[in-house]
Amino acid sequence: MSGRGKWGSKVGFILAASGSAVGLGNIWRFPYTVSKNGGALFVLIYLIAVLFIAYPVLIAEVSLGRFSNKNPVGAFKSIKTKGKWKYVGYLGVLTGFMILSYYAVVAGWTVGYFFKALTGKFAKMNNEAATQAYTNFTSNSLLQIILFTAFILLTVYVVSRGVSSGIEKFSKILMPVLFGILLLLLIRSLTMQGASKGLEFYLKPDFSAFKPRVILEAMGQAFFSLSLGMGTMITYGSYVNKRENLPSATAWVAFFDTFIAFVAGLIIFPAVYAAGMQATSGGPGLVFQILPVIFAKMPGGVIFGSLFFLLLSIAALTSTISVLEVPVAFFIDEKKWNRKKSALTVGAITIIFGVPSALSQGGNSFFSKLPLVNKGFLDLWDIIWGNLSLSIGAFFVAIFVGYIWKTSNALLEITKGTEKFKLAFFWMISIKFVSPVLILLIFLGIIL
Numbered sequence: 001m002s003g004r005g006k007w008g009s010k011v012g013f014i015l016a017a018s019g020s021a022v023g024l025g026n027i028w029r030f031p032y033t034v035s036k037n038g039g040a041l042f043v044l045i046y047l048i049a050v051l052f053i054a055y056p057v058l059i060a061e062v063s064l065g066r067f068s069n070k071n072p073v074g075a076f077k078s079i080k081t082k083g084k085w086k087y088v089g090y091l092g093v094l095t096g097f098m099i100l101s102y103y104a105v106v107a108g109w110t111v112g113y114f115f116k117a118l119t120g121k122f123a124k125m126n127n128e129a130a131t132q133a134y135t136n137f138t139s140n141s142l143l144q145i146i147l148f149t150a151f152i153l154l155t156v157y158v159v160s161r162g163v164s165s166g167i168e169k170f171s172k173i174l175m176p177v178l179f180g181i182l183l184l185l186l187i188r189s190l191t192m193q194g195a196s197k198g199l200e201f202y203l204k205p206d207f208s209a210f211k212p213r214v215i216l217e218a219m220g221q222a223f224f225s226l227s228l229g230m231g232t233m234i235t236y237g238s239y240v241n242k243r244e245n246l247p248s249a250t251a252w253v254a255f256f257d258t259f260i261a262f263v264a265g266l267i268i269f270p271a272v273y274a275a276g277m278q279a280t281s282g283g284p285g286l287v288f289q290i291l292p293v294i295f296a297k298m299p300g301g302v303i304f305g306s307l308f309f310l311l312l313s314i315a316a317l318t319s320t321i322s323v324l325e326v327p328v329a330f331f332i333d334e335k336k337w338n339r340k341k342s343a344l345t346v347g348a349i350t351i352i353f354g355v356p357s358a359l360s361q362g363g364n365s366f367f368s369k370l371p372l373v374n375k376g377f378l379d380l381w382d383i384i385w386g387n388l389s390l391s392i393g394a395f396f397v398a399i400f401v402g403y404i405w406k407t408s409n410a411l412l413e414i415t416k417g418t419e420k421f422k423l424a425f426f427w428m429i430s431i432k433f434v435s436p437v438l439i440l441l442i443f444l445g446i447i448l
């Protein structure tokens with residue numbers, strides 16, 4: 001099959017899948033969603049959602065991909081040739097276009113911030129200056145369009161070079177270095193004055209603040225962060241070798257991803273309080289308004305700041321690659337296009353869809369505050385595609401694997417590279433009952 005490939009090794013898969021999982025979802029979206037949803041209670045529900053809903057769905061997606069050796073549409077079709085299941089795959093392909101369109105905008109911010117950090121713009125920056133700088137930056141329409149278009153083109157370039165030569169290589173060095181800088185930031189943030197109030201907000205749940213919406217947001221965040229519900233992990237699973245141990249590889253991915261998000265929150269909230277800001281008022285700009293303040297108060301801030309935003313741009317890139325890979329694998333497998341044509345076409349369409357998001361943080365007043373919803377276009381798109389659509393997709397993956405493909409068949413695939421899968425029973429119960437029922441209940445709870 002032209003254009004299809006395989007990961008070089010188990011470590012290759014873990015790195016590539018973690019590369020997909022770890023990105024702006026952990027460092028930008030997680031703290032911002034925690035802030036929006038009132039803090040520690042959200043964090044607690046998030047961790048539960050990862051363990052009981054998202055991790056089982058991750059195993060289901062990767063095994064479905066490896067079994068079928070296909071993109072999401074092909075994967076559903078290869079198990080159930082007739083019926084409407086392929087539409088779940090189509091929804092994933094569409095979601096890929098849409099997520100990429102606004103994700104690349106935020107990724108463009110990380111690139112812009114890399115240059116700002118490098119040229120010393122953050123030196124001595126206090127909170128007001130950082131917020132002002134953010135607003136000036138995001139309302140510069142031309143710059144926004146240039147940055148996000150450049151980011152999509154870069155993604156197109158990497159994806160058109162193919163699976164292991166492109167994606168694997170990028171993921172290899174990045175993670176450990178990014179993690180090292182996160183630890184430095186953590187130390188600096190925790191030792192700031194006022195840090196303990198931030199820790200309290202982040203770690204001490206206030207059960208009286210509970211709303212059903214918090215569960216929906218936590219679950220959506222878990223799917224978003226682990227790249228689930230649109231077929232990314234089906235597609236990445238299709239490049240995994242049969243000899244590899246899926247339970248352990250997927251557990252590593254879920255662990256890395258969750259750990260990094262958790263640490264990101266530990267960095268942001270103490271600093272939010274130290275900067276005298278309100279933790280609950282953070283919008284999509286939260287980390288971009290807070291991180292420069294931490295770097296300004298840190299010895300070697302210019303170096304660490306630029307390195308951090310550079311690495312964050314690369315972490316975003318390894319995620320956008322995996323988002324783009326879904327529609328691209330679809331056109332390669334189902335429409336028999338070549339890789340280059342697929343990547344270029346999808347990239348071009350995404351650029352068009354991305355313009356409203358790029359102009360939605362001040363660049364254009366209509367897109368910055370849409371009538372009726374009273375939100376920016378980027379925020380709205382993130383809720384629709386990054387939360388709801390992924391949750392719907394994950395629901396159908398669980399139903400499909402639990403009842404159509406059947407857990408007994410899935411387990412044969414899951415255990416191919418290993419004799420034991422200790423959590424087999426837990427997994428089966430989650431995929432057949434816990435995940436789908438909870439996703440449904442959460443949806444009903446929001447609608448009713």
Ligand code: PHE
Nearest residue numbers: 021023024025026224225227
């Ligand atoms: N998981 C990625 C992140 O956290 C985003 C993503 C979502 C990637 C969906 C692929 C699919 O940044």
